[in-house]
Amino acid sequence: MANQEICIHTFDNGLTLIVEPMADVQSAAFSMLLPAGSVYDPTGKNGTAAILSDLAVRGAGDRDSKQLSSDLDNLGLQRSEGVGGGHVTFSGATLATRLPDALRIYGDVVRRPHLDAGQFEAARMGVEQTLTSLIDEPRQRLFQELRRRCYDAPWGRPSEGTLDELPSISVEDVQQQYKSGFRPNGMILGIAGNVDANEIQTLVGEMFGDWEQQPVPEITVVPADRRHQHIEHDSTQTHIGIACDSVPYKHERYYDAWAAVSVLSGGMSSRLFTEVREKRGLCYAISANLNSLPNEARVICYAGSMTDRAQETLDVTMAEFRRLPNGIAGEELERCKARAKSALVMQQESTSARSSAMARDWFHLGRITSLSEVRDRIEALETGTVLDFLESHPFKNYTVLTIGPTALDVT
């Protein structure tokens, strides 16, 4: 693994800049996290952050919406705006020589967005269109609804918003969320690519150095209803979601949790794929992933089966979850380690993957794990420690949600 040079600078106002120069590529990518995500949506107004992420790029500084879009396109920037629980995220990638110009435009988006009342209705309609289309996509809807049921609010609230609550959101709500959430304290900017770290730091300092801090808004936690539930839907398959508690990314045993989930669902030789799909032909798609928030995490599992076979799919899947603490073969763990190490090396070929991974690291850990550190942690894993972890931190508090024509028996 190549030696990584990672430059971290936290400005006086709290903004953290992380730069990884990569000499062998032509591109550069950025990932800009602003602490204005959906957990800060006012109660009853879920969707405020989603509208904000859209509205912010509809005109900023001296550019209107079209000029802004056209200037970014001319820079060849492949971009996306996204909203998660914690953050509104702007990310993009282009030729490294064009990155500074693209960043300057995002300086306007972040500090001088128009948030124009005349554009608000269009942005709100866009969010409504996205949420409406989800109703017809049972698989996507399952993930959204399962999250709502396995995490306490506001972390379980859909970051895309809730259809019923959109009409109550006003442009003033969005402007307020902007004021409280677009702030340097808590903002993270990850950049990777063929760039000079000092030049980037100077530029970012010019753009954001004089920006004043804002107080961190408080959020109110409301416990989730974690009972098993069924949503009736006229679909061909029954879509099954299973969630249970595990440990978050910052936890000292995180890699043990990652390994346990990988034995279940990492690769096509993993247990769920082998037992549910390959041996029994019960489904096409099945997967389990470890989803982490700052202070808690869930294993989220999905499977879809024709309605008459869905019960068996659920039963076999649950049996695999229960069987896991009974034993893990050395070669199962070795396969997970090989896949992870290979993925780590290949991450060095993607500036987008590196910039977002570094920003995520900083958010969760307040530091950057180098690729070699991750590799060492993975190499140190042994079946004994993973099983010991499952005994001291068992997967627990299962929530099962199904969407389809008929409910299943969850025991």
Added chain:
Amino acid sequence: MEFFETELDNGLKVIAEVNPAVYSAAASFFVRTGARDETDEVSGVSHFLEHMAFKGNDNYTADDVNRIFDELGARYNASTSEEVTLYYAAVLPEYLPKTFELLSTLIRPSLRDEDFEIEKKVILEEIGMYQDQPTFTVYDKTMATHFADHPLGRSILGSTQSITDLTADQMREYHSRQYRAGNVTLAVAGNTTWDEVLSLANTWCSDWPSGASGRSLDEARPAGGVELLTRESSVQQHIMSMSPAPSARDPLRYAAQILAVIVGDDSGSRMFWDLVDPGDAEAAEIGFNEYDGSGTWLTYLSCQPDDVEANLERIRRLYADVNESGVTAEELETAKNKAASRIVLRSERPMGRLSSLGGNWVYLNSYRSVKADLDAVNAVTREDIRKVTEKCPLNVLTTVGIGPLKSLALN
């Protein structure tokens, strides 16, 4: 980057683009067979066979194939289109030899009866899964309607009935006819050497039977029409339209790609500003799909049912305007910048290079470097765009809708 090519005695074409500056190597077999090479009796066999490829040969069981790929840390999978079945794997360079051996077994699998019966269930589940995704269903139905009497109209997945009726013997017969060396292109990209590629190809592929299968390249002459699948329980309406566009061998294909970016890219295009930006549609896009001997303009619209007719009318007016007046110099410049950036970013990973490398060889029998692709994009003129719309005007000839609508009036 350096390019090499040769052909083995049995007709297998071997191409490689060697790049010592990347961390991984990717290898793939492009088999020139797909849904268009099937008959009614075996509809879906190409895709089913792609699944069966992973079930092993005389030396490896199905479990072995998945297990060893995972042990090697490979990113591997396969896909089936109307015209090409693709098998690929990306690995760290030191694991290329073993990965290649395994990848080569996929082309000559045992096709055991017991594996066939289990996998048939998985295929039926996959068909069920896609039935729950309106975007996919509308594509399948539009292809079938647009290419009604042409081989391109065949469904990739087949139907529940055709898969249920398919026998292992029929699949073996199809395999022996279509999977001969002359139908296969081996493409390798990334951190390897030409000597290594040659040695691997000679070791694992030189005993494959020679020969190739033909395919009629008659251009489709679609009659057009409107078809509506009413789903009263859904909320969003999905509309797809097709009309003839340049084929994969047409020199105008670069101009056609640029035109699609100008008119209907997912952001910053005419359709985006006209329909998506104001919130009148969730998606409104046009894509350029190229095939052997034919091509399509593929229009996709997703919106509230009540807005469909007005939105389609706007799209038709927009197309008429482009067909009549062309595009502006500014639009052309922006689209070129977008397209060029996409080419560069995709090329930074060996897996990204493979698709254009293999695709160009399969369709054009030619090598195009990243620079050649960039030059071709930069050379597109407004006159080229005019030639495209003169030959294949943007149009909505065949239209299919899925959603709540019970009728659709097209003027």
